[in-house]
Amino acid sequence: MTSARTSTLTTAQIREKFLHFFESKEHLRLPSHSSIAPDPTTLFTVAGMQPFKPQFMGAAAKFEEGASKRVTTAQKCIRVGDIENVGRTRRHLSLFEMMGNFSFGDYFKREAIAWAWEFLTGPQWMNMSAEQMYVTIYEDDDEAFGYWTQDIGLNPSHIHRFGADENFWPADAPAKGPNGPCGPCSEIFYDRGPKYGDDSWADYHQTRESARFLEVWNLVFPQYDRQEPQADGTPTLKDLPFKNIDTGMGLERVASVVQDVPDFYSNDVFLPLIEKIAELSERPYEGEQSVSHRVVAEHARAVSMTVADGVALSNTGRGYVIRKILRRASRHAYLLGLREPSIYKLVPLVVQSMGEAYPELKENQSRIEAALKGEEERFLRTLESGIQRLDALLNQQEKGSVLSGQDAFTLYGTYGFPIDLTREIAEEYGVSIDEAGFDKALAEDQELARAGSKYGKSELFGGADETLADVPPTEFVGYGQLEASGLVQAILSGGESLPHLPAGSEAQVVLHRTPLYAEGGGEVGDTGRLEWDGGEAQVLDTHKTAQGVFLHRVLVQSGELVVGQKVQASVNPERQATERHHTATHLLHAALRAILGSGVQQKGSLVAPERLRFDFSHGAALSADELSQVEQLVNRWITANFAVTWQQLPIAQARAAGAMALFGEKYGDVVRMVTVEGGVPYGSATVTSLELCGGAHVERTGDIGAFVIVGDENVAAGVRRIEALTGDVAARWVRERLTSAGKAASNLNTSPEQLPERVAQLQAQLKAAQQETVQVRRQLTQAQMGGAGEGGTQTRELGGFKVATARLSGIEAGELRGAADNLLDKSGADMAIVVGDKGLVVKATKDAVTRGAHAGQLIGKLAAAGGGKGGGRPDMAQAGVQDPEAALGALETAF
Ligand code: ATP
Ligand code: MG
Numbered sequence: 058m059t060s061a062r063t064s065t066l067t068t069a070q071i072r073e074k075f076l077h078f079f080e081s082k083e084h085l086r087l088p089s090h091s092s093i094a095p096d097p098t099t100l101f102t103v104a105g106m107q108p109f110k111p112q113f114m115g116a117a118a119k120f121e122e123g124a125s126k127r128v129t130t131a132q133k134c135i136r137v138g139d140i141e142n143v144g145r146t147r148r149h150l151s152l153f154e155m156m157g158n159f160s161f162g163d164y165f166k167r168e169a170i171a172w173a174w175e176f177l178t179g180p181q182w183m184n185m186s187a188e189q190m191y192v193t194i195y196e197d198d199d200e201a202f203g204y205w206t207q208d209i210g211l212n213p214s215h216i217h218r219f220g221a222d223e224n225f226w227p228a229d230a231p232a233k234g235p236n237g238p239c240g241p242c243s244e245i246f247y248d249r250g251p252k253y254g255d256d257s258w259a260d261y262h263q264t265r266e267s268a269r270f271l272e273v274w275n276l277v278f279p280q281y282d283r284q285e286p287q288a289d290g291t292p293t294l295k296d297l298p299f300k301n302i303d304t305g306m307g308l309e310r311v312a313s314v315v316q317d318v319p320d321f322y323s324n325d326v327f328l329p330l331i332e333k334i335a336e337l338s339e340r341p342y343e344g345e346q347s348v349s350h351r352v353v354a355e356h357a358r359a360v361s362m363t364v365a366d367g368v369a370l371s372n373t374g375r376g377y378v379i380r381k382i383l384r385r386a387s388r389h390a391y392l393l394g395l396r397e398p399s400i401y402k403l404v405p406l407v408v409q410s411m412g413e414a415y416p417e418l419k420e421n422q423s424r425i426e427a428a429l430k431g432e433e434e435r436f437l438r439t440l441e442s443g444i445q446r447l448d449a450l451l452n453q454q455e456k457g458s459v460l461s462g463q464d465a466f467t468l469y470g471t472y473g474f475p476i477d478l479t480r481e482i483a484e485e486y487g488v489s490i491d492e493a494g495f496d497k498a499l500a501e502d503q504e505l506a507r508a509g510s511k512y513g514k515s516e517l518f519g520g521a522d523e524t525l526a527d528v529p530p531t532e533f534v535g536y537g538q539l540e541a542s543g544l545v546q547a548i549l550s551g552g553e554s555l556p557h558l559p560a561g562s563e564a565q566v567v568l569h570r571t572p573l574y575a576e577g578g579g580e581v582g583d584t585g586r587l588e589w590d591g592g593e594a595q596v597l598d599t600h601k602t603a604q605g606v607f608l609h610r611v612l613v614q615s616g617e618l619v620v621g622q623k624v625q626a627s628v629n630p631e632r633q634a635t636e637r638h639h640t641a642t643h644l645l646h647a648a649l650r651a652i653l654g655s656g657v658q659q660k661g662s663l664v665a666p667e668r669l670r671f672d673f674s675h676g677a678a679l680s681a682d683e684l685s686q687v688e689q690l691v692n693r694w695i696t697a698n699f700a701v702t703w704q705q706l707p708i709a710q711a712r713a714a715g716a717m718a719l720f721g722e723k724y725g726d727v728v729r730m731v732t733v734e735g736g737v738p739y740g741s742a743t744v745t746s747l748e749l750c751g752g753a754h755v756e757r758t759g760d761i762g763a764f765v766i767v768g769d770e771n772v773a774a775g776v777r778r779i780e781a782l783t784g785d786v787a788a789r790w791v792r793e794r795l796t797s798a799g800k801a802a803s804n805l806n807t808s809p810e811q812l813p814e815r816v817a818q819l820q821a822q823l824k825a826a827q828q829e830t831v832q833v834r835r836q837l838t839q840a841q842m843g844g845a846g847e848g849g850t851q852t853r854e855l856g857g858f859k860v861a862t863a864r865l866s867g868i869e870a871g872e873l874r875g876a877a878d879n880l881l882d883k884s885g886a887d888m889a890i891v892v893g894d895k896g897l898v899v900k901a902t903k904d905a906v907t908r909g910a911h912a913g914q915l916i917g918k919l920a921a922a923g924g925g926k927g928g929g930r931p932d933m934a935q936a937g938v939q940d941p942e943a944a945l946g947a948l949e950t951a952f
Contacts, residue, residue: 068312068326071183072131072414075156075306078176079129082168084158089132089415091366091603092152093375100375101135101363105157106277106303108132112161113238113279113301124709126163131156131308131414133362137378140385141481144352147320148271151382152359154308162299169276169302170204173245177274183315189248191215191258191270195224195241201278205243217262226277226303231292238297240279246270247314273314274306322351326410330354330403337402338393349389356386357403358411360429365421367602370432372553381475383429387436388478391444398433401426419661424600436473443472447482456487462494469495470502528567530605535572535583536703536753539628543568545620549608558611558618560592565608566618572628573609575601579662580639580752585628592616596626632753634666637761637783640701640754641691642669643731644764645781647746648690649673651739652683660776664752667786668767672778679777684766687779690739691764694746698759699735703750706730711749733758763787837867838876842883852886856952858901858910861886864945865893873898874935888912892945896925896937906931915951922947 066074076086090108094101106113109128132155143151158172178187192211194201196218205211221229223244230239247270248258254269261267279301281294312324321327334350335342342350360383363375370380383400390399404426412419450464460483468474480490534541548555550564558564566587573596576582582599587609594611601607609626611618618624642664649657653675661672679687705727706714714730731750735758736743755761765787768780782790798809807815842850842863852861861884865876873891877898881889887905891898897919899912912934920927920936923944927936938944 066183066312066315068308068324068410069413071312071315072154072156072308074182075176075308076129076131078182079127079158079172082127082158082172083125084127084129085125087128087130089130089154092133092135092363093366093368093603100378101137102132103134103136105130105132105134105155105305106159109159109161109303112159113303126161128159128161129157130159133415135359135363137382140382141477141484143355144348144389147322147351148268148310150309150321150355150359152355152362156306156308156311158302158304160300160302162301165280165300165302166200166276166278167204167208169278169304170201170243171208173274173276173304173306174209177245177247177311183311185247185314189250191217191246191248193217193219193224193244193246195243196220198224198241198243198278201241201243215258217258219262223265226279230283231294234283236283236285238279238301239281239283239294240277240301242275242277244272245274245276246272249314253319271310271314272307273310274304277303277305279303322354327354329406329410330357333403333406334390334393334399337399338390338395340393346393349392352389353386353393353400354403356382357400357429358407360386360400361404361407361418361425362411362415364425364428365415365417367604367606369549369602370428377475380432381477383432384436384473384475385478385481387433387440388444388482391437391440396437396441398430398437400433401429404429439472443468443474444482446472447474447479451483451486451488454486454488458488460488460490462491462496462498465490465492465495466498466502469499528604528606529569531568531601531607532570533572533574533607534570535574535628535632537756538572539630539632540625541570541572542623542625543570545618545622545624548618548620556620558613560613560615560617563597563610563612566594566611567606567608568624568626571599571607571609571626573599573607573626574628574632574635574753575599575607577601578750578752579642580635580664581666583628583632583635585626587611587618587624587626589616589618589622589624592618594618631666633755633760634784634786635664636753636755638666638669638781639664639750639752640733640758641761641764641781641783642671643733643746643748643750643754644691644694644758644761645669645671645687645779646673646748647733647744648687648739649675649779651690651742651744652686653679668780668782670778670780672772672776674775675777676775678771679769684769688764688766688781690737690744693737694733694735694758695761695764696759697735697737698757699733700757701731701733701754703729703731703754715747760784765791834868834872838865838872838879842876842880850880850884852884855949857908858887858905858952859885860888860890860948862890862892862945862948864941865891868893870896870937874933888915890919890945890948892941894941895939896935897923897927897941897944898936899929899934901932903932918951919944919947922951 080086090102092102095108096110102108134153134155135151137151139149140151143149176182177185177190190211192205192215194205194216202216205216206213221231224242225231225239226242227235227239249269249271254267256264256267256269258270261270280297282297284293284295286292309321309324309326312326313321316324318324322331331342331350331354334353340346360379363379368375368379370376370383386400404422408418408422447468450460454460465476465479468479469476476490476492476495483490528546545566546569547567548558548564555564573583573585574580576599583596584598585596587594587596592613592615594613597610597612599607599609642662646659656674658674659671660674663670708726708728711728711730728749729751731748731754733746736745762784764781764783766779766781767790770778772778798812802809802812805812805815805819842865850861850863852859861880863876863880868876870893873893873896877889877891877900880891881900881902888899888901888910897916899916901910901912911931913929913931916927916929916934916936920938923938923940925936925938927934929935
């Protein structure tokens, strides 16, 4: 496998270069829209242009004032049309990133073509070979042909004209409609060379399928307004007053080309996933089974991203599409021998590769892992028996035959096999499925379920569809208000809707209005209570979906919660502590930028009742002086007691006011700006705080009470983390520190102020005392050994060796060896034996060893006599004993 890691440009770098390139052409960079479609025409976002439909339709006239007419984005797209081919063929992903540049009635075809060319072939950009570029254009688009041949100098033999089925958007619009904006397009292909196939560009015109000629970018030119055809059926294409540009470049496809790897799965984003799957399954990425590695890797990304965007795995709509994808991946993980949930283990790698560009992955990592793991666990319970059942059924079928709809339905109903999965497995046996029969069985079953249920499913949301996707966004009334009444709109458990929830049960509850803040922007979700006539529930946490539907996780304590019921919702008063930490976070951010410079950028934050944590970019550790300046500056705001206000305003105005950090907001959105109404002096400047933020804040800075930095550490290269406390939490922390410092001081007979000097003094004393002890012991050893033959030292002839012994008291075991060395040296004996209070050491000279002396064997006998154990090498051995005199006494007999 070619390693992508040797290539010069990573996928992230290509993404950044693209956005940067179009910024240099005066485009406004906007964040990706959610993978959930911005309009109801599709379930998921399928193209970069989709969030800008209003701009394309209304053209420039309806624009908000000052809005840019040039925009560039990296858009996460989900295409699940031919999901069964993902992993088998290698050009289509279900989640991919479409890089786009858009013009709303501004520049047109000429620039779009020139810039696409410059980006792909420019040496400082993608540096792809111009000779290997091919393009298609719409059959009568001579204007595009002119730009490609004359402006760009492309050889006409590299250009091919297709009809409206290939090179028009929407496809076939001139003849078939719909009416409205439409236009020709020009697709750019890259010839990956004969390694990938021996077909030619001319062959591609016939086959329209090639592994060698890879479509990398589609330039769409919406220039017409299609009108109702005339009586004779001739379609009319009227020129639009404003001509638009909509392009889509496949990021992963370009990355494969630039990194010169065979396909997506060997590029820098996928390779780590593939390798992890090989490691988990202990199956190498090779041969036929490699399909399974690809499916698991690809689907892990798609499922993680959509779950991050708020899709809950369920049995309807979007949730079911994603469940099907995950179940397909589960089956392929199973084929690789994995019998435990494993796909969720890939989430950290997905977060690693895409979390920088799509922070929603990072923010929701633990929720994604839990959702995947839970779903895998559930499906694995039935997967094995389902596979056995299906294998048995299919083994009875002839190739080319049809599996009954009822059988397919049993697999669905009993084993949770989506029809697509059953179809895919059946195809591997050359068997098809009676899909109409399946649909019929499914409809009958649903009819039965409805009749049997006290609450018809449609009643759950007042006649609306039961999927959460159709629940309107929750009205949040919790800024400055901690109580409100709301109607229960839905109760959800494990992706299913429940009509009621009995005491003792836990589920997610949706209210039409709530004062409980949902986790977001670093601020934790609120906890609180729901109360109603005859019952109450605890709210354990609050989250929200990408559509703004708030989910309260509740535990019913008494009574029964029923859909449609009115409840009184209240926020736990801890929220006030959260608000203090949130406003303090803004002040901390402003103070850090004032003191350390504008290189400080927020990298993450956590705002909770018990503390705040703020991660930011900064290359070096903060000095004690800097930390104390930051702390002082924030406290200056607190004592100034300024009002904290917020307002909703269009993004363009917020930008103009100086608010940065646009994130997650859609083009044309209204954002919330939180302002501290007053600045504090720092040096010659006045520092102010103004941030885009949806969080909960105090009314006046004085409410924060106090601000203490309690932690400062490095969390990643160039990223520092500060932890701080406010209000009574800060006061409590300070009190605890003072108490323990007071105790330590009184134990050391000093005052807390003198503690550092006193400790330094004691450390110095301790060190001196230790040195003295070592000295004294050394003297003691020498005194006891005296000269050879004196004091406790003796030398005698034993077994043909000259043996010196010494009996030493008050010596540490560790010092016996040094003493034995000394003795052997000074006495000139063949062997030295030093016996301490609890052990002994025997040493022999080299010469003695060659003559047969063995310290290890000798010590074994001595130790045994002294009630201990020991052994060692011929030249050195050591033992512990209980009775040192007895060990010494055994010496004569030991030889
Ligand atoms: P194809 O014909 O290869 O299926 P398309 O014509 O459907 O692609 P467009 O709708 O023109 O694709 O999308 C613009 C670009 O997005 C394509 O040129 C391609 O580079 C990329 N792209 C489209 N679909 C996928 C996919 N499923 N996986 C990865 N990249 C894709
Ligand atoms: Mg295309």
